[in-house]
Amino acid sequence: MPKQPAAARRSAASRAAILEAAFELVGEVGYGRLGIEAIASRAGVGKQTIYRWWPSKGAVLFEAILVRGFGDGEEPVPLPDTGDLEADLRTVLRATALELASPEVDRPLRALTAAMVEDEALAEEYRIRVEEPTREAKRARLRSAQRAGQLPASLDLDIAIDAIFAPMAHRWLTRSGPLTEEYADALLETALNGLRHHGPN
Amino acid sequence: MPKQPAAARRSAASRAAILEAAFELVGEVGYGRLGIEAIASRAGVGKQTIYRWWPSKGAVLFEAILVRGFGDGEEPVPLPDTGDLEADLRTVLRATALELASPEVDRPLRALTAAMVEDEALAEEYRIRVEEPTREAKRARLRSAQRAGQLPASLDLDIAIDAIFAPMAHRWLTRSGPLTEEYADALLETALNGLRHHGPN
Amino acid sequence: MPKQPAAARRSAASRAAILEAAFELVGEVGYGRLGIEAIASRAGVGKQTIYRWWPSKGAVLFEAILVRGFGDGEEPVPLPDTGDLEADLRTVLRATALELASPEVDRPLRALTAAMVEDEALAEEYRIRVEEPTREAKRARLRSAQRAGQLPASLDLDIAIDAIFAPMAHRWLTRSGPLTEEYADALLETALNGLRHHGPN
Amino acid sequence: MPKQPAAARRSAASRAAILEAAFELVGEVGYGRLGIEAIASRAGVGKQTIYRWWPSKGAVLFEAILVRGFGDGEEPVPLPDTGDLEADLRTVLRATALELASPEVDRPLRALTAAMVEDEALAEEYRIRVEEPTREAKRARLRSAQRAGQLPASLDLDIAIDAIFAPMAHRWLTRSGPLTEEYADALLETALNGLRHHGPN
DNA sequence: ATTTAACCGAGACGGTACGTCACGTCTTCTA
DNA sequence: TAGAAGACGTGACGTACCGTCTCGGTTAAAT
Numbered sequence: 072m073p074k075q076p077a078a079a080r081r082s083a084a085s086r087a088a089i090l091e092a093a094f095e096l097v098g099e100v101g102y103g104r105l106g107i108e109a110i111a112s113r114a115g116v117g118k119q120t121i122y123r124w125w126p127s128k129g130a131v132l133f134e135a136i137l138v139r140g141f142g143d144g145e146e147p148v149p150l151p152d153t154g155d156l157e158a159d160l161r162t163v164l165r166a167t168a169l170e171l172a173s174p175e176v177d178r179p180l181r182a183l184t185a186a187m188v189e190d191e192a193l194a195e196e197y198r199i200r201v202e203e204p205t206r207e208a209k210r211a212r213l214r215s216a217q218r219a220g221q222l223p224a225s226l227d228l229d230i231a232i233d234a235i236f237a238p239m240a241h242r243w244l245t246r247s248g249p250l251t252e253e254y255a256d257a258l259l260e261t262a263l264n265g266l267r268h269h270g271p272n
Numbered sequence: 273m274p275k276q277p278a279a280a281r282r283s284a285a286s287r288a289a290i291l292e293a294a295f296e297l298v299g300e301v302g303y304g305r306l307g308i309e310a311i312a313s314r315a316g317v318g319k320q321t322i323y324r325w326w327p328s329k330g331a332v333l334f335e336a337i338l339v340r341g342f343g344d345g346e347e348p349v350p351l352p353d354t355g356d357l358e359a360d361l362r363t364v365l366r367a368t369a370l371e372l373a374s375p376e377v378d379r380p381l382r383a384l385t386a387a388m389v390e391d392e393a394l395a396e397e398y399r400i401r402v403e404e405p406t407r408e409a410k411r412a413r414l415r416s417a418q419r420a421g422q423l424p425a426s427l428d429l430d431i432a433i434d435a436i437f438a439p440m441a442h443r444w445l446t447r448s449g450p451l452t453e454e455y456a457d458a459l460l461e462t463a464l465n466g467l468r469h470h471g472p473n
Numbered sequence: 474m475p476k477q478p479a480a481a482r483r484s485a486a487s488r489a490a491i492l493e494a495a496f497e498l499v500g501e502v503g504y505g506r507l508g509i510e511a512i513a514s515r516a517g518v519g520k521q522t523i524y525r526w527w528p529s530k531g532a533v534l535f536e537a538i539l540v541r542g543f544g545d546g547e548e549p550v551p552l553p554d555t556g557d558l559e560a561d562l563r564t565v566l567r568a569t570a571l572e573l574a575s576p577e578v579d580r581p582l583r584a585l586t587a588a589m590v591e592d593e594a595l596a597e598e599y600r601i602r603v604e605e606p607t608r609e610a611k612r613a614r615l616r617s618a619q620r621a622g623q624l625p626a627s628l629d630l631d632i633a634i635d636a637i638f639a640p641m642a643h644r645w646l647t648r649s650g651p652l653t654e655e656y657a658d659a660l661l662e663t664a665l666n667g668l669r670h671h672g673p674n
Numbered sequence: 675m676p677k678q679p680a681a682a683r684r685s686a687a688s689r690a691a692i693l694e695a696a697f698e699l700v701g702e703v704g705y706g707r708l709g710i711e712a713i714a715s716r717a718g719v720g721k722q723t724i725y726r727w728w729p730s731k732g733a734v735l736f737e738a739i740l741v742r743g744f745g746d747g748e749e750p751v752p753l754p755d756t757g758d759l760e761a762d763l764r765t766v767l768r769a770t771a772l773e774l775a776s777p778e779v780d781r782p783l784r785a786l787t788a789a790m791v792e793d794e795a796l797a798e799e800y801r802i803r804v805e806e807p808t809r810e811a812k813r814a815r816l817r818s819a820q821r822a823g824q825l826p827a828s829l830d831l832d833i834a835i836d837a838i839f840a841p842m843a844h845r846w847l848t849r850s851g852p853l854t855e856e857y858a859d860a861l862l863e864t865a866l867n868g869l870r871h872h873g874p875n
Numbered sequence: 876a877t878t879t880a881a882c883c884g885a886g887a888c889g890g891t892a893c894g895t896c897a898c899g900t901c902t903t904c905t906a
Numbered sequence: 907t908a909g910a911a912g913a914c915g916t917g918a919c920g921t922a923c924c925g926t927c928t929c930g931g932t933t934a935a936a937t
């Protein structure tokens with residue numbers, strides 16, 4: 072095993088202070104007015120320390136939100152599986168609606184979205200590290216339902232996931248209506264009705 | 273009759289040049305790197321002429337896209353109504369998929385989205401001037417289908433519209449899959465199945 | 474008398490309002506921050522009306538100060554001539570010291586000086602319309618003294634005037650000391666001593 | 675020994691380039707048209723580097739002229755003292771006349787004067803760093819003449835200095851006549867005559 | 876235990892763009 | 907046709923950040 076001659080000794084304290092500062096600031100001023108100098112200043116850190124370890128302010132923000140919001144540890148968080156698909160999805164959708172409606176989740180998530188709309192590389196990283204694991208968990212739950220005969224076996228799972236989850240995400244992003252449990256229930260009923268009657272052609 | 277206080281009027285040529293320049297530039301450099309000075313310079317216009325008439329670069333971009341993409345004239349563009357709901361929606365969804373997949377629509381629309389994620393006032397204006405008229409046209413088509421007995425009368429039309437159209441918009445925004453006619457058709461089938469089996473409770 | 478077919482009908486009210494506004498403003502913000510737009514705005518006048526009649530802000534200021542400070546009417550104001558040269562000059566110098574020390578004269582005169590240091594054409598106009606008439610009045614008084622045998626006939630009058638009056642002007646401009654009657658008297662005594670003992674070579 | 679807080683230091687090269695550029699530009703366009711951006715651009719320097727170290731364009735110009743014209747090193751340059759007061763002052767006054775008449779001195783000195791007329795703080799700094807040391811050197815020479823019996827002991831030295839030097843400065847500033855050696859000699863003769871006959875009352 | 880090289884905070888640097896201000900010209904309308 | 911109003915192209919202002927680059931100083935691995 073080749074040994075590094077003088078390895079990078081990254082400061083864990085600085086990293087934590089930077090992510091903390093970035094998270095706070097994005098909640099205060101939004102993504103557009105977030106700046107590297109402000110992060111460095113609030114974190115009590117030199118600018119170079121940020122530039123050394125992250126390629127863009129979007130990347131800092133992304134990591135800050137991952138650490139705070141999703142725990143940093145990468146366990147995929149499976150969907151509940153009680154045997155009752157509709158009940159399980161209702162639980163998830165209602166929880167999602169409540170989360171998206173709360174400012175603690177809304178503000179940083181919106182900032183993250185702004186970052187990704189402008190930065191395709193960041194969007195790709197999000198897809199790999201967040202979106203795809205989440206989607207795989209959803210696929211697993213739907214496959215379980217298929218095995219239980221609650222959904223047709225011919226179903227395209229990605230279309231099914233889109234049909235169930237996308238409308239709420241879209242309403243959140245565009246603020247085109249309130250994110251209530253009633254909305255979640257109505258969406259779910261419509262989507263499941265459509266999926267159950269899906270023909271195999 | 274009260275007489276006007278002899279005001280200097282707004283230059284139509286400058287306004288057109290600014291919107292043209294903004295539209296071109298956002299296609300070349302994206303929303304993040306779009307700047308007022310670059311717009312003014314390319315339009316052959318003073319910066320103050322932009323600041324005098326628009327509150328932000330997002331507002332300029334918004335108007336530029338409206339003028340170019342949607343024609344500026346505010347006719348609501350009704351959905352086709354041949355009597356066959358599914359065929360009509362298929363036409364619309366397929367066309368939407370093709371449009372969103374084309375760079376000419378994708379680039380500026382993504383820029384506009386970036387602007388709106390950061391700027392709530394802009395999002396509100398979009399909702400009033402674009403989203404709501406479009407949605408009303410969709411509601412009109414669905415009401416027609418209800419009258420024809422093709423959809424349950426008890427249907428919540430806004431949920432129906434979300435179920436039909438949101439998944440494609442979401443896939444476009446997140447680039448989570450290809451925007452094909454097959455995808456359009458599959459989404460539509462799922463959504464309509466769900467809507468047709470909607471119970472009146 | 475031939476009548477003009479459609480002559481320029483300059484508005485006396487506008488001219489007066491402009492000069493008044495310029496004089497006020499220069500006292501409030503100084504020459505450097507004085508601007509055409511501010512003058513026009515305070516005078517309730519269009520900018521073009523200023524540009525039509527004056528070539529520069531310095532010219533407006535010059536005329537404003539002439540009108541206010543020196544009466545606009547061009548009578549040369551002779552020096553007193555009681556027969557006692559020293560007493561007459563003492564009267565004039567003491568009065569000058571008091572005037573220069575008062576803010577009402579100091580502020581606009583300093584602004585006018587600033588204008589002239591930067592603008593040679595303005596300085597030339599000042600020389601012709603203010604400095605030279607004033608100097609001629611001084612020459613007349615000194616010539617009278619020569620005729621009375623109080624000063625040598627061989628005296629170069631311009632050097633004499635410089636010797637008597639320049640030190641006070643210089644101290645005022647550079648703020649290198651207080652402008653008191655004592656200073657005026659001491660200067661005068663020194664200068665007159667020098668001039669009286671002037672040899673004819 | 676207390677250790678410095680590890681500060682990034684000022685760039686001597688940038689400082690020199692800025693002063694050089696300012697000096698050149700003021701000779702080309704004059705004080706009124708001198709601008710920070712033009713200085714920065716010619717010096718190959720960011721504007722912020724100027725704003726960081728100087729409070730105004732006048733301050734830059736002041737330092738530029740000090741460095742170029744007076745050497746930056748603060749030795750007071752004593753007046754010549756050969757024992758013959760009149761000859762010594764003639765040397766100085768003639769040299770001053772020649773310098774003020776030369777464009778290399780006239781242009782920047784006039785610009786500096788323009789700056790000081792508008793900016794009292796700058797004038798104060800000039801008084802402390804240039805005017806007062808110069809005046810002290812003159813006082814020293816006059817005191818020496820008093821000790822040699824060439825001037826009355828009761829003389830107020832500041833009035834004497836004004837009487838000898840101010841007329842030439844005033845003629846230079848107002849361009850009211852040519853700055854020749856003859857003028858210098860005539861002024862000096864007049865002033866010294868006046869000073870020598872000064873009575874002790 | 877000492878060396879030593881990367882990391883760290885700080886912040887100056889050359890730049891770019893910001894949003895504001897005033898310039899001097901012009902166009903429109905009124906008196 | 908002079909004048910009030912004010913939009914226009916122009917360009918400098920002073921500020922905010924960008925991303926790069928020294929500066930000492932402080933560690934922790936490799937001598």
